[in-house]
Amino acid sequence: MIRFENVVKRYGDFEALRGVSLEVAQGQVVVLLGPSGCGKTTLLRTVNRLVEPSEGTVYLGGEDVRRLKPEELRRGIGYVIQSIGLFPHMSVLENVLVVPRLLGWERSRREARAREMLRLVGLEPAVFASRYPRELSGGQAQRVGLARALAADPAVLLMDEPFGAVDPPTRERLQDEFLRLQADLKKTVLFVTHDLEEAVKLADRICLMNHGKVEQYDEPETLLRDPKTPFVREFIGPSRTLLRLSRIPLKGLIEPLNGKVPAASVPLSAMAREAFSVLLAQGARSVAVTDEQGRAVGQVRLETLLRVASED
């Protein structure tokens, strides 16, 4: 869906991108990860031509983006900018309406769509539609930014640290909601973050960048299990074991209960990491797994978790 071919971007003598080649498949979430200043935003913005590459080509749906009119290209791509960038003089509804209005949608259609989008991101239109950006919390503003990017139903979403400016619990909730939305919408998403944990949680594939180059482009499991360069190993650091557990569903690790039910429990839908945290916190050797009705259906033992975490 999106293909970067040897993309170079120079600012004077400085090379912000030093030959990036990358392919993003349709319906995938690809996370651009890397330290501050490594060129994530720059790469992202070559897709909607807010940055024009000095060399190389970006293809969108097989077509060179330079062949499209910038305005039309951008109206077809959802963009959540790094600093949210809501228009302060427009109400929440008007903010969400911007792109449909630019596309000349008919009034009743675009208003219905905007309300639908607000509901989708968890903002009740009756409450929020007429508010102004300065009357929103950080998390609410991020949601409006997402609703605005989704309004014209673009196939491609560019998200630049969309959950950057909120506290950790809100951030986690927004991430969960993003995953729930993405399961339905199946957009092609380029997602920028410098938070490894966020990347591991959301990505189908992670593109780890450093100094304008791709260090490794792989599925999160592979990246964590098999770092290809010293930079990748160092970037992932000692938390890689824990992070790998957060990609493994609990379902496959369950063993039958043999008589006694452990005191601590985790839901069946959880990831292995959650069970691990509970075990550590309780100092227990096994934890019960409960189904939606709260019935214990099995258990997971500490040994099992340690074994899958260190597997290569």
Added chain:
Amino acid sequence: MLRLRELNPVALLAAGVGLLSLALPWITLKPNRLLEGTGVGVWGLEPGLAAALAAGWLALPWLRRAAYPLLLGLLTLGWAVLAGAVAGDLLEGESEVARASLAAGFWLTLLALYSASVGAPPQARRWIPLTLPLALLVALLTGSFRPLAPVVEGAAYGEQFGLEAWRHLAMASSAVVQALLVGIPLGVLAARSARFGWVLSLSGFLQTIPSLALFGLLLPILAQLGQEVSLGLALGVIAAGLFLSRLLWATSPSLGLVVAFPVGLLALVLGGTLLFNLVGPEPLRLELSQPLAAAGVRGIGAAPAVLALSLYALLPVVISTYTGLRAVPEAARDAGWGMGMSSRQLFWRVELPLASPLILEGIRGALVLTIGITTVAALIGARGLGYFILQGVQSGASDMVLVGALPVIALALLADGLLRGIGLALRRRLGLLA
């Protein structure tokens, strides 16, 4: 009950000044408008009113909420009524030419009223714009000011007073309209590209030219222009010049501006004169074949005055447009591009609305400034309220000066209040205000 240290210090000071002023002479009785007179206090002639005023000042610092602006309104009314009553008492039995001029106590009370309105407690502040004008209006309608010398002098001019006020406003508003038409686009240019930074220095420089020098410079040029160029020709030159500069703009903006500059000046001369004639008291006669002088373009009069005022009003407009556009958050601009706005859409939908409150501040500044300095138009025979000031200065009659000066101040304050109100409404409408 409030304790002393909780009292509003500004109101306290204002009350002190108000009380002190009651001990000073309020009215100077002069045998005629030029001779010296003797100052008279208020206690001898109107002890009841004076005592009421004193009581009011004593009570003011203790009040809060609606009671404060209400009392302040009453004090304002009392000030007008007391001055009128004392003047009326003094003039009784005097000859026609005797004048009741305003003395220290009158002005000092005005100062006290002003300070008290500025220093109003926060909960009371919003009612001040209602009670003070209302009090002044009641005082005007009941004729409290009528015996006072500036009013007597002004009334002696009869219709001419209204005519000059009209002319004054017509000149000032024509100049401001022109400054907006030129200044906003220039401000936009300066904000867009560093190459047009000189626009800011130019409009700053224009303000430093003394008005007399500017008039001297313009006099021969405009005189000749008025006699030798016909309206049709001038319009043709302007149209052709603007067209040419538009063409040049595409290849070289600087070259385009070089052509636009003299053409723009000519357009300013003509536009200002026509605008003034359109809204002013003089009837407008337009014939394409006649020389420009017939349409009002002459070496003296409204034409050079409006031109000079337009140039002076440029600075606040240009600066505020520039600052307003520069203050648009980069994130909003970036989001606009990212959503797929064209540069024109970005300007009209994002940049201009966000800059508009500041631009409006610039318009307010330009209007207040221009209403004030339009008084110099009288120097070149364009009249306006400055005419009375000039007459007063020439004949040494200070009350005549006030006939011109007081309405200028009132108009400026009125314009200021009006545009502040509009600015508030605009910001509320744009959601930039709670």
